[in-house]
Structures are given as structure tokens and as C-alpha cells.
Amino acid sequence: MQPDIQSVSEGIPHSWDTEGLDVGAYLRRIGYDGPVEPTAGTLRALQRAHIDAVPFENVDVVLRRGVSLETADLQRKIVRAGRGGYCFEHNLLLGAVLERLGFPVTRFLGRVRRGSNRVRYRAHALLVVVADGRRWLVDAGFGDEGPLAPVPLVAGAEAEVGGWRWRVATEGGQWVLQSLHEDGWFDLYSFREERHFPVDFEVSNYYTAHSARSTFTGPLIAMRGTEDVRHLLRGRHMTTSFPDGRSEVTELTGEETLTALRDVFKIRPTAEEESLLLRHLSVASPAKNR
Numbered sequence: 001m002q003p004d005i006q007s008v009s010e011g012i013p014h015s016w017d018t019e020g021l022d023v024g025a026y027l028r029r030i031g032y033d034g035p036v037e038p039t040a041g042t043l044r045a046l047q048r049a050h051i052d053a054v055p056f057e058n059v060d061v062v063l064r065r066g067v068s069l070e071t072a073d074l075q076r077k078i079v080r081a082g083r084g085g086y087c088f089e090h091n092l093l094l095g096a097v098l099e100r101l102g103f104p105v106t107r108f109l110g111r112v113r114r115g116s117n118r119v120r121y122r123a124h125a126l127l128v129v130v131a132d133g134r135r136w137l138v139d140a141g142f143g144d145e146g147p148l149a150p151v152p153l154v155a156g157a158e159a160e161v162g163g164w165r166w167r168v169a170t171e172g173g174q175w176v177l178q179s180l181h182e183d184g185w186f187d188l189y190s191f192r193e194e195r196h197f198p199v200d201f202e203v204s205n206y207y208t209a210h211s212a213r214s215t216f217t218g219p220l221i222a223m224r225g226t227e228d229v230r231h232l233l234r235g236r237h238m239t240t241s242f243p244d245g246r247s248e249v250t251e252l253t254g255e256e257t258l259t260a261l262r263d264v265f266k267i268r269p270t271a272e273e274e275s276l277l278l279r280h281l282s283v284a285s286p287a288k289n290r
Contacts, residue, residue: 016107016198017071018096022079026097029053029079038102040132044149047140048161050094055084055267056143056223058216060209063276067209069201071096084267086216088205090141091125098138104130109204110191113176114145122204123214124189128153137168137177143223144230144241145179145188162227163243182245220257220277222265231264233257236281238264254281 027033030053035042060067060077067089068074074093077083084090095105106129109122127138129150136150148161155170165180166188174192178185208214215221219235230241236257240248252260258274261267269277 016092016096016099018099020072021075021096021100023097023100025075025079026093029082036101038098038131040134040136040150042101043098043103043129043131043136043138046098047094047138047150048148050090050140051146051148051225053266054078054090054140055265056086056090056141056221057084057261057265057267058086058221059083059267059269059273059277060085061216062220062280063273067205069198069205082268084265085141086208086221087123087139087141087143088125088201088208091127091139092201094138094140095127098127098129106193107196107201108191108193109196109200110177110189112189113187114189115186121207122191123208124191125201125204126189126191128193137175139177142188144225144232146225147177148225148227151177164225164227220280222261222267224265233260233265254278257281 030046030049032046032049034045067085069088069092074089078085078089078093092107095107099105105127108126108128110124110126111120111122112124113120125141129136129138135153137147137153138150139146147159147166148164149159151157151159151166151168153168153175155168158165158167167178167180167185169176169178169185171190174190176190177188179188180186208216211217220233222233224231228243232239232241236252236254238250238252238260240250258269258277261269
């Protein structure tokens with residue numbers, strides 16, 4: 001007997017909850033006091049301000065607290081408590097803000113590549129936003145190598161900030177976001193324009209935050225990209241990269257790692273969290289690929 005589709009779907013949200021969002025508090029959190037009209041200029045400024053202000057980190061996952069994607073919880077954690085998060089948190093919060101400001105927003109799930117051809121599960125959240133009559137790929141949650149500005153969603157279109165460049169390519173009916181490396185274009189992730197519902201993000205987020213095969217359930221991770229430098233922390237190893245191709249890897253002590261969280265990544269753990277993180281850093285396992 002076929003299931004009753006209506007009863008199966010009952011209680012599962014099919015639209016995004018944005019009404020409870022305090023847009024003013026969010027704008028204060030990211031230090032933005034510029035125009036809020038739904039233009040490409042506003043979009044670019046908001047994305048940049050978000051990336052500069054909100055850290056990319058997996059502290060809650062490392063401490064086994066789980067990650068909620070409810071708008072109220074995103075607001076409590078990132079806006080009120082001044083914390084950060086990973087892609088689902090960054091981009092779903094930013095998407096909610098953009099919708100409230102009048103931008104048409106579509107949320108997608110992508111497959112992370114980071115130069116690999118291996119097919120991975122859909123572990124990345126991203127946005128496609130319409131502004132000034134054009135569609136833009138907007139992503140404030142990819143971490144160190146993520147785009148610092150919207151990229152036009154047109155095959156071959158590029159964006160450049162400081163010494164970094166990104167490009168959108170097409171491949172077999174899907175989009176691929178690339179970053180320019182010293183030896184050529186490097187695939188960051190791919191995605192198809194398929195309709196996704198909140199429950200799809202919930203499933204992907206749950207796996208990412210709980211599976212032993214997920215990158216984020218292993219080492220402490222923090223990332224930050226600016227016009228001039230990219231920082232990637234995995235456990236007690238910090239990689240610093242520059243636009244000219246130079247890269248430095250530094251092994252840190254536990255205390256130095258906590259200092260880096262505060263000074264480099266703008267993360268402010270509580271005293272209790274610092275104690276728990278120090279314990280984790282002393283026994284952390286090697287990084288895995290998400």
C-alpha cells in the first residue's frame with residue numbers, strides 16, 4: 001500500500017522561517033551601517049561585512065553540542081552571543097537576512113571538492129541571490145578559500161578581491177566554483193539547481209555534525225580569509241597562505257591554539273570551553289575529508 005503523502009510530510013517545514021529574525025541586531029553584529037536597498041552593491045557589502053565579523057569554526061561540534069539550524073538558534077548563537085559556525089549556519093542566517101531586506105534568495109546544497117574528483121555527499125550550503133537583474137553566487141560560509149564577494153552566476157564569470165580570484169564554471173549540468181591557484185583553476189565545490197527544502201539541510205547538517213566520517217567531528221577547525229592572507233587551523237596546525245603562492249605551516253601548543261582562536265579567528269571561547277578545547281587538542285585525531 002502506498003503511503004499517504006500528506007501524512008508523511010505533515011509537520012515537516014517546506015518554507016524558511018525568517019519572521020523572527022532581528023535584522024537590526026544582525027547588522028549591528030557585523031558592524032554594517034550602510035544602505036540596505038536590495039542592490040548588488042548592498043549585497044557585496046553585506047557579504048564582506050559578514051565574513052569579516054563572523055568566524056568560521058566548529059567549536060560546538062567538537063564539544064558535541066550539535067548544531068541547530070532554527071532561525072532563533074542561529075540568532076542566539078551568532079547574533080546575540082557573538083559566536084561563529086560553519087557553512088549551514090553562516091549561509092542560512094545570511095539568506096534569511098537577505099530575504100528580509102527584499103532580495104530573492106534560493107538556498108542550495110553543494111558537494112565539496114577542494115581539488116578532488118571523489119564524489120562526496122552534499123556537505124555545503126550556499127546561496128543564489130538576485131540583485132540588479134542578475135543572479136549571483138553568494139557564499140559567506142566556505143571558510144579560508146571562500147569568495148569574498150558575490151560571483152555572477154554565468155559560465156566563465158569571475159570575481160576578484162585583493163590578490164584572490166574566483167570563477168564559476170559549468171560541468172555536466174552543474175555549476176562549479178573555482179579558485180585561482182598558482183598552477184591554475186582549482187575546484188572548490190559543485191552544485192545543481194535542484195529545489196531543496198529545510199529538511200534537506202537538516203539531514204546534511206546532522207550528518208556533518210555527528211558522523212565519524214565528517215571532517216568537522218574530528219579536529220578543531222577554524223578558517224579565515226581576507227584580501228591579503230588566508231588562515232586555516234586544523235587541530236594544532238595552522239596553515240597561512242598568501243596570494244603569491246607562499247604558504248607556511250606552524251605547529252602550535254594547546255595554549256597557542258587558544259590564542260590563535262582569539263587573535264586570528266576572532267573566536268571568544270568561555271573559560272569552560274577553553275578547558276574542554278585544551279583537553280580535546282591533547283587527544284584530537286587526524287583530519288578527514290568532508
